[in-house]
Amino acid sequence: MLMKNKKLFVLSNPDLLVAVKRGAKALFIMDIQIYLNNEGLFIRQIDQSGAAMLIIKCPSTSFQEFWIDKDEEHILIVPSGKFSKAVERIEKMKGPIVVTLGDAELIIKSEGVKSKSFTIELFADDEDDVKKEPEIGHPTKVILDSKEFFGQVKDLDGFSENVFLQMKDGYFNVYGDKKEVFIQTLLADNEMYEVVLDGETTARYSLSFLSEIVKLFKEYEKITVEFTDNKPLILTTIIGEITAKTILAPVVEQLH
Numbered sequence: 001m002l003m004k005n006k007k008l009f010v011l012s013n014p015d016l017l018v019a020v021k022r023g024a025k026a027l028f029i030m031d032i033q034i035y036l037n038n039e040g041l042f043i044r045q046i047d048q049s050g051a052a053m054l055i056i057k058c059p060s061t062s063f064q065e066f067w068i069d070k071d072e073e074h075i076l077i078v079p080s081g082k083f084s085k086a087v088e089r090i091e092k093m094k095g096p097i098v099v100t101l102g103d104a105e106l107i108i109k110s111e112g113v114k115s116k117s118f119t120i121e122l123f124a125d126d127e128d129d130v131k132k133e134p135e136i137g138h139p140t141k142v143i144l145d146s147k148e149f150f151g152q153v154k155d156l157d158g159f160s161e162n163v164f165l166q167m168k169d170g171y172f173n174v175y176g177d178k179k180e181v182f183i184q185t186l187l188a189d190n191e192m193y194e195v196v197l198d199g200e201t202t203a204r205y206s207l208s209f210l211s212e213i214v215k216l217f218k219e220y221e222k223i224t225v226e227f228t229d230n231k232p233l234i235l236t237t238i239i240g241e242i243t244a245k246t247i248l249a250p251v252v253e254q255l256h
Contacts (some may be wrong), residue, residue: 233250
């Protein structure tokens, strides 16, 4: 239920809003569904094709101020175009950012010596359409430099339709459909990689989708990559107390 002129929260920096903006852009999400309760802010949204999911979690403790009561909740449907433009125009400003819920509108205001305020009309919410985060178990999990992984995926552009991820014989491999591009990294004593789970496996994902998704993560220091044959790829980064994650469906044809 929308309430007129209710302050929702105050952010000390724009990290959360920037992560939402980047996630919506990477997955071509037109309308961002933001769920708020007393535990924090959550986004669990499937892209229009149904192949990928964006998940963002921000606990209430990470906000400078947070005004959501115990039994209170809000589902806000925000057009990503206007949201992204508002974030781009305040993300480099100094001072706190106050987010207020108006009468069917979201008000984002940067306060300080100079202030800017952007009012975005909200779409009607659907309380039965809050997605749940799927539970996916993977035997392979590696943490690496985000720009390193971005570069590996980018190297396949123009050579392949799919990207293969493989953990085998102590190597992390990234390659194309016919191995026309094959990137092999030895994991032993490699400071750029931390192997959390080292189950040997090979998995295949759409290069066009993954190329866009990795753009969300390349500005952050580390990315966690979890994959298994015929299971969705999970990419995760941590920004302070914020968790940003994407889940991408596999290409399930038989591997050769």
